[in-house]
Amino acid sequence: MIARWQRGMAGAGLAVAVAVAGAGCSEVKSTASGIATAAVASATAAVDRKLDDIKDGADAKDEITLGAPGKDGDGRTTVKVTAANTADSAKSFAVQVDFRDSGGNLLDTTLVTVSDVPAKGSKDGTARSNRKLSGDEVKTEVGRALRY
Numbered sequence: 001m002i003a004r005w006q007r008g009m010a011g012a013g014l015a016v017a018v019a020v021a022g023a024g025c026s027e028v029k030s031t032a033s034g035i036a037t038a039a040v041a042s043a044t045a046a047v048d049r050k051l052d053d054i055k056d057g058a059d060a061k062d063e064i065t066l067g068a069p070g071k072d073g074d075g076r077t078t079v080k081v082t083a084a085n086t087a088d089s090a091k092s093f094a095v096q097v098d099f100r101d102s103g104g105n106l107l108d109t110t111l112v113t114v115s116d117v118p119a120k121g122s123k124d125g126t127a128r129s130n131r132k133l134s135g136d137e138v139k140t141e142v143g144r145a146l147r148y
Contacts, residue, residue, distance in 0.1 A: 040106060043130050047096050047111045047143075054094055057146030064095050064145045066127075069138050077108075077129040079140045085117040087147065092116060096143035097127035107133045109143060 051057075060083070067080030083093040092115045099108040107129075114125040127140070 039131060040108060043109050044106075047109050050111050051094055051096060051144055051146060054146050054148050057094070057148040060093055060145040060147035061142050063147065064093065064142045066097065066140050066142060069099075069140050072128065075132045077133050077138045077140075079127050081112050081114060081125045081127050082122055083114040083117050083125070083145075083147075084122040085119060085147070087119060089119050090116050091119075091147045093145060093147050095125070095127070095145045098141050098143045099129050099133055100139050100141065102137050102139065107138065 063084045063086060065082045065084070067082070069077050069079045072078050077099055079097060081095050081097065083095065085091050085093075092113060095112050095114065097110055097112060098106060099110075101107055108131065110127050110130055112125045112127040114123050117123040129138075
């Protein structure tokens with residue numbers, strides 16, 4: 001019974017990865033178990049949906065800086081996200097943070113919202129990976145960012 005469930009989960013992970021890759025997300029890297037691949041595909045799809053739901057958002061990728069990645073008490077990768085608001089009124093920012101290995105392979109992605117950043121000011125938030133990321137050094141980058 002357990003072996004059948006594991007094969008089913010691996011197959012489901014592969015199916016999700018194939019579906020996401022077919023939809024334009026070719027960066028998802030296949031893994032032996034398929035479970036990590038499914039987790040990355042699921043996180044990517046969730047972030048894309050949330051960003052797509054933001055109406056009248058302006059590209060703000062150049063207004064975001066990331067600090068050095070670290071680990072929290074649960075062993076998840078974290079990074080400080082600073083949003084610099086260049087607008088004349090307070091704005092909020094939705095920032096997609098991608099976690100990659102040294103080879104550039106996507107390990108995880110998450111969305112952080114930095115709300116009510118004052119006009120011509122800046123404010124910090126923290127992005128946290130959805131799970132513990134193992135392997136070599138984890139690097140972070142801004143995937144997309146919207147000011148709204």
